[in-house]
Amino acid sequence: MTDVTLKINGETRSAAVPPETTLLKMLRESFSLTGAKLGCDVGDCGACTVIVDGLPVNSCLMLAGQADGREVLTIEGLATPDHLHPIQKTFEDCASLQCGFCGPGVIMSSKALLDANPNPSVAEIRDALAGNLCRCTGYTKMIEAVQQAAQVMRSAKSKRAA
Amino acid sequence: MKKRGRGIACMWYPIGFTVAANPSAAVVKVNEDGTATVLTGTVETGQGSLTVLGQIAAEELGIATDDVHVVSADTDTTPMDTGAIASRTTYVTGNAIRLAAEKAKEILFQVAAPMLGVKPEQLEARDRKIQVKNYPQRCIGIGEVANQAQFVMGQPALGSASFNPPTVALDPATGQGKPFATYVYATQIAEVDVDDETGEVEVLKIVASHDCGTAINPMLVEGQIEGGISMGVGFALQEEMLFDNKGKQLNPNLTNYIMPTSLDMPEIEVDIVKNYDPTGPFGAKGVGEPTAVPTAAAIMNAIYNATGARVYSLPATPERVLAAIKVARSKQLPKPKKAAKSKRIAAH
Numbered sequence: 001m002t003d004v005t006l007k008i009n010g011e012t013r014s015a016a017v018p019p020e021t022t023l024l025k026m027l028r029e030s031f032s033l034t035g036a037k038l039g040c041d042v043g044d045c046g047a048c049t050v051i052v053d054g055l056p057v058n059s060c061l062m063l064a065g066q067a068d069g070r071e072v073l074t075i076e077g078l079a080t081p082d083h084l085h086p087i088q089k090t091f092e093d094c095a096s097l098q099c100g101f102c103g104p105g106v107i108m109s110s111k112a113l114l115d116a117n118p119n120p121s122v123a124e125i126r127d128a129l130a131g132n133l134c135r136c137t138g139y140t141k142m143i144e145a146v147q148q149a150a151q152v153m154r155s156a157k158s159k160r161a162a
Numbered sequence: 163m164k165k166r167g168r169g170i171a172c173m174w175y176p177i178g179f180t181v182a183a184n185p186s187a188a189v190v191k192v193n194e195d196g197t198a199t200v201l202t203g204t205v206e207t208g209q210g211s212l213t214v215l216g217q218i219a220a221e222e223l224g225i226a227t228d229d230v231h232v233v234s235a236d237t238d239t240t241p242m243d244t245g246a247i248a249s250r251t252t253y254v255t256g257n258a259i260r261l262a263a264e265k266a267k268e269i270l271f272q273v274a275a276p277m278l279g280v281k282p283e284q285l286e287a288r289d290r291k292i293q294v295k296n297y298p299q300r301c302i303g304i305g306e307v308a309n310q311a312q313f314v315m316g317q318p319a320l321g322s323a324s325f326n327p328p329t330v331a332l333d334p335a336t337g338q339g340k341p342f343a344t345y346v347y348a349t350q351i352a353e354v355d356v357d358d359e360t361g362e363v364e365v366l367k368i369v370a371s372h373d374c375g376t377a378i379n380p381m382l383v384e385g386q387i388e389g390g391i392s393m394g395v396g397f398a399l400q401e402e403m404l405f406d407n408k409g410k411q412l413n414p415n416l417t418n419y420i421m422p423t424s425l426d427m428p429e430i431e432v433d434i435v436k437n438y439d440p441t442g443p444f445g446a447k448g449v450g451e452p453t454a455v456p457t458a459a460a461i462m463n464a465i466y467n468a469t470g471a472r473v474y475s476l477p478a479t480p481e482r483v484l485a486a487i488k489v490a491r492s493k494q495l496p497k498p499k500k501a502a503k504s505k506r507i508a509a510h
Contacts, residue, residue, distance in 0.1 A: 040417075044417050045416055094381075095381050098207075098210070100208060125424075126425050134392075135393075138390075138392030139392065140427065
């Protein structure tokens with residue numbers, strides 16, 4: 001067994017898992033964080049995307065042991081009981097998701113993009129979402145939602161600064 | 163060299179099953195707090211049908227969509243529905259829900275009529291009230307009427323209905339009949355760049371003009387059209403199931419079965435044609451499957467417009483496009499004029 005201690009959504013958590021356990025499996029089965037989805041399990045679809053130390057990763061391709069001592073943000077870490085995260089809100093407002101299975105991964109990829117680049121171009125958004133497959137929506141309304149979320153997050157930031 | 167071209171494709175598509183029965187049933191009840199509950203057997207798969215069905219019930223009852231609670235897809239408790247197939251939910255299930263809501267509303271009118279001192283046919287349901295037509299100040303809140311219906315008149319305001327699209331069976335000898343109750347129509351225009359040295363095709367823009375009757379929820383209609391176009395782009399250029407000679411799929415995975423990503427999607431301009439189908443709920447028809455129908459044809463016509471090459475086998479991979487360009491070029495070579503030459507010789 002491998003002992004893993006990491007910070008998930010701001011909280012320090014520990015688990016002992018078999019060494020071949022992926023980060024995705026540990027999140028879902030040891031910590032009951034089922035927002036990240038098991039899609040292809042080989043890094044093609046992006047449904048398992050979480051943010052590790054600020055970067056979006058396919059959690060099906062990362063061993064749980066590799067996440068030891070690192071900071072992981074999952075979709076469960078975005079909303080508060082009272083408020084959706086601005087990206088979740090704009091995805092809802094724009095009807096950006098249909099069946100929703102890809103949603104947690106798409107939103108985490110968008111979050112990683114906007115944290116690094118608060119004012120992305122459409123081309124940069126398309127590039128950031130290229131690892132997240134969606135069969136329903138054609139991505140168009142997702143791109144719109146990321147643009148709107150970027151605007152909301154920028155104006156919230158400048159308000160805080162003022 | 164990159165060559166730009168435009169192509170156009172049109173389609174029609176039927177709503178519901180071909181002649182075969184495909185009914186939907188629904189129950190609508192109006193509650194004492196002025197809200198309504200809809201029971202439907204249909205299933206939400208992300209297309210937004212429950213939102214649209216809630217809007218239909220709300221419109222019929224004169225209440226807000228937020229006032230409608232839709233209970234769906236539980237075979238223990240909800241009435242039969244053929245399902246979220248055949249682009250039929252808005253039209254067929256929507257009609258069943260509108261009819262059920264109309265029956266519940268008729269009970270409200272019968273109860274409210276003596277309260278307002280008019281005949282039931284002089285009433286209308288609007289703004290969460292039952293009111294006298296043209297005299298909206300003469301009104302009672304819909305919740306109060308529902309309460310009166312239950313506890314004073316002893317006739318709860320509920321309705322149930324079913325709808326099966328009317329069809330006429332096809333005559334096997336002549337092929338004549340009316341296989342579907344209604345049809346939708348669309349035109350899509352594709353703009354592409356084709357690299358005539360590599361055969362690579364980039365779809366730059368798709369303009370999609372769709373008739374779906376009344377668009378009850380235009381944002382959801384756009385979502386369906388954009389999603390259908392992404393499937394059409396994949397069908398046109400990328401997606402191919404490969405089988406070995408024993409029929410086993412060679413690419414049963416997302417590594418080798420290539421579908422569009424955000425980078426493959428063109429700019430999309432959606433145009434919802436204003437139309438009204440009197441047989442649909444508030445004029446609505448449907449929009450699901452038809453959105454994917456004309457896309458590949460429009461892209462192939464655009465490739466032809468750009469290069470003169472006709473691709474007859476999908477997906478139009480760079481290899482196939484390049485082969486088609488070579489065929490097109492070979493046909494363009496000037497033909498030797500043997501007959502004319504021999505004539506000239508003979509004249510000499």
